Amino acid sequence: MRTPLLTASLLTLALLVGCGSQPPAPEQAGAGVEDRTPGAVTTPGVTPVTAGQPNAYDIAALKDPKSPLSKRSIYFDFDSYVVKDEYQTLLNHHAQFLIKNPQMKMLIQGNADERGSREYNLALGQKRAEAIKKALMLLGVKEAQLESVSLGEEKPVCTESTESCWAQNRRGDMLYSGEF
Amino acid sequence: MRQLISRLAAGALLAGAAFLAQAQLSIEITGAGAQRLPIAITDFAGERVVAQALTSVIRADLERSGRFNLVNTAGSVMDENTPPDFPDWKSRGADALAAGSLVSLPDGRYETRFRLYDVQKQAAIGGLALTHTSAQIRATAHRIADTIYEKLTGERGIFSTRIAYVVKSAGRYELQIADADGNNPQPALASREPIISPAWSPDGGRLAYVSFEAKKPVIYVHDLASGKRHVAANFKGSNSAPAWSPDGKKLAIVLTKDGNSQLYLVNADGSGVTRLSTSSGIDTEPQFSPDGEFIYFTSDRGGSPQIYRQPVAGGAAQRITFDGSYNVTPRLSPDGKTLAFVTRDGGRFRVAVMDLASRQVQVLTDTAKDESPSFAPNGRMILFATEVGGRGVLAAVSVDGRVKQRLSVQAADVREPAWGPFLNK
Numbered sequence: 090m091r092t093p094l095l096t097a098s099l100l101t102l103a104l105l106v107g108c109g110s111q112p113p114a115p116e117q118a119g120a121g122v123e124d125r126t127p128g129a130v131t132t133p134g135v136t137p138v139t140a141g142q143p144n145a146y147d148i149a150a151l152k153d154p155k156s157p158l159s160k161r162s163i164y165f166d167f168d169s170y171v172v173k174d175e176y177q178t179l180l181n182h183h184a185q186f187l188i189k190n191p192q193m194k195m196l197i198q199g200n201a202d203e204r205g206s207r208e209y210n211l212a213l214g215q216k217r218a219e220a221i222k223k224a225l226m227l228l229g230v231k232e233a234q235l236e237s238v239s240l241g242e243e244k245p246v247c248t249e250s251t252e253s254c255w256a257q258n259r260r261g262d263m264l265y266s267g268e269f
Numbered sequence: 270m271r272q273l274i275s276r277l278a279a280g281a282l283l284a285g286a287a288f289l290a291q292a293q294l295s296i297e298i299t300g301a302g303a304q305r306l307p308i309a310i311t312d313f314a315g316e317r318v319v320a321q322a323l324t325s326v327i328r329a330d331l332e333r334s335g336r337f338n339l340v341n342t343a344g345s346v347m348d349e350n351t352p353p354d355f356p357d358w359k360s361r362g363a364d365a366l367a368a369g370s371l372v373s374l375p376d377g378r379y380e381t382r383f384r385l386y387d388v389q390k391q392a393a394i395g396g397l398a399l400t401h402t403s404a405q406i407r408a409t410a411h412r413i414a415d416t417i418y419e420k421l422t423g424e425r426g427i428f429s430t431r432i433a434y435v436v437k438s439a440g441r442y443e444l445q446i447a448d449a450d451g452n453n454p455q456p457a458l459a460s461r462e463p464i465i466s467p468a469w470s471p472d473g474g475r476l477a478y479v480s481f482e483a484k485k486p487v488i489y490v491h492d493l494a495s496g497k498r499h500v501a502a503n504f505k506g507s508n509s510a511p512a513w514s515p516d517g518k519k520l521a522i523v524l525t526k527d528g529n530s531q532l533y534l535v536n537a538d539g540s541g542v543t544r545l546s547t548s549s550g551i552d553t554e555p556q557f558s559p560d561g562e563f564i565y566f567t568s569d570r571g572g573s574p575q576i577y578r579q580p581v582a583g584g585a586a587q588r589i590t591f592d593g594s595y596n597v598t599p600r601l602s603p604d605g606k607t608l609a610f611v612t613r614d615g616g617r618f619r620v621a622v623m624d625l626a627s628r629q630v631q632v633l634t635d636t637a638k639d640e641s642p643s644f645a646p647n648g649r650m651i652l653f654a655t656e657v658g659g660r661g662v663l664a665a666v667s668v669d670g671r672v673k674q675r676l677s678v679q680a681a682d683v684r685e686p687a688w689g690p691f692l693n694k
């Protein structure tokens with residue numbers, strides 16, 4: 090219960106200093122108190138920090154396997170370029186990271202499965218990368234921090250001609266500065 | 270009819286280039302033309318002094334074209350001055366006959382001469398004299414085969430042209446240039462990242478391509494003789510699908526700097542980019558018509574990927590393909606009359622051609638994963654990538670679908686073929 094007492098005595102001290110050293114300010118005509126915008130009361134905040142624990146959106150969190158930021162892939166349905174709802178939480182973490190670290194940039198690499206024309210698949214991968222970029226911008230990320238590109242069918246994580254394998258290749262990956 | 274031409278690989282081994290034989294494209298003929306002209310090519314006098322027999326290369330070229338039937342010459346040797354026994358050649362079934370000689374010159378080079386005869390008319394109808402080094406034996410043979418082909422068919426031969434393609438092996442990508450018969454492969458670019466969409470400049474001296482070495486697709490223009498290359502397009506987003514204008518000054522390209530994949534024009538040095546198409550969907554795979562008036566391209570603006578064309582000078586796009594839900598990769602024949610493309614039908618991707626005047630479509634192949642069709646500069650054959658036994662191979666098919674060949678490399682994937690232009694008009 091020491092804090093209120095300390096605050097009260099500091100306030101008294103301030104009042105005493107104010108009265109003693111300053112001449113009274115001249116009255117200004119027409120400046121009625123009712124015309125003034127009321128000032129907001131501010132209270133200084135305190136964020137508790139435990140030494141040795143990185144902030145959730147610290148750059149170090151990118152390399153922390155326990156951080157949601159370590160998850161970098163978004164998977165798409167066949168012939169689809171829509172980011173599924175299940176990825177909103179993940180995208181929100183990445184958006185917060187980019188907002189809190191404006192010097193960091195993200196390269197979004199879109200991918201497609203192997204069927205059909207390589208150049209058309211490059212364009213399909215681009216649509217997936219664009220969808221992720223747009224989702225991050227809706228969450229407040231600046232466009233200047235984002236680049237969406239496509240690797241088409243050229244960098245498959247899975248190389249068998251099966252549906253489960255193709256599903257892994259219909260993917261967008263998020264890479265940060267220093268990783269590309 | 271299947272015939273494996275192993276002589277090609279044997280030639281490389283004899284030249285002491287055993288390591289090259291590993292990477293050699295070997296050609297298998299899997300179908301031949303119906304109307305084939307019977308021709309006899311005798312062994313040339315003196316050709317045994319060179320390790321690679323000249324006439325075996327000439328015979329292989331003509332046979333591979335699917336337009337000739339080789340008459341057995343049973344080891345007969347004739348030079349260009351030997352008077353042919355026309356009734357004898359006629360009785361052996363030959364309509365045409367070629368004979369010649371190879372002699373050593375005092376400076377270490379060689380001189381090869383040949384003469385072509387019409388057996389029916391009993392008359393000489395052509396010939397050629399060439400000086401060359403021992404390293405140019407194959408090139409000399411291709412020149413002779415081109416001369417024979419042109420004299421007898423009325424069309425230019427493609428045996429002296431080159432092809433570009435990408436070989437993928439264990440985390441390594443190599444852009445290679447080889448002779449049209451798959452021999453003499455030379456690496457132009459090696460990379461740990463993918464290389465796609467090579468496109469020959471009209472003069473045959475440069476290749477534009479897309480390389481992923483910067484972790485994103487970037488377009489380069491590469492001078493083959495000097496090995497010097499420059500970035501032609503590296504805008505924010507993806508840069509891909511380069512296609513040369515017929516004058517070799519500009520590239521039609523695909524950029525995503527303004528959102529989805531859209532068509533742009535850029536000077537070959539990378540300057541002066543202008544936008545060509547504005548659609549809400551994907552526009553890609555641009556290709557100039559040979560007269561430079563139109564850009565053919567793939568677009569999903571109608572809901573599925575189809576081929577469209579649009580005047581380069583500006584104007585509305587016109588849809589070209591209507592059958593099926595997936596028609597991509599438009600490629601124009603050198604005369605501008607035929608469109609080759611890849612069509613999907615029941616999960617199979619196959620090379621098809623459309624006669625642009627009648628809009629008649631013919632599917633040419635019976636494979637399932639065809640990609641990247643590319644016309645030979647005389648318009649007779651289409652080179653494309655496909656998959657056989659889970660491995661990427663190159664294949665060629667004649668525009669009438671009758672002649673079929675397969676080109677494969679041992680233990681590697683071959684893809685992204687591009688047939689180069691004629692080197693001199």
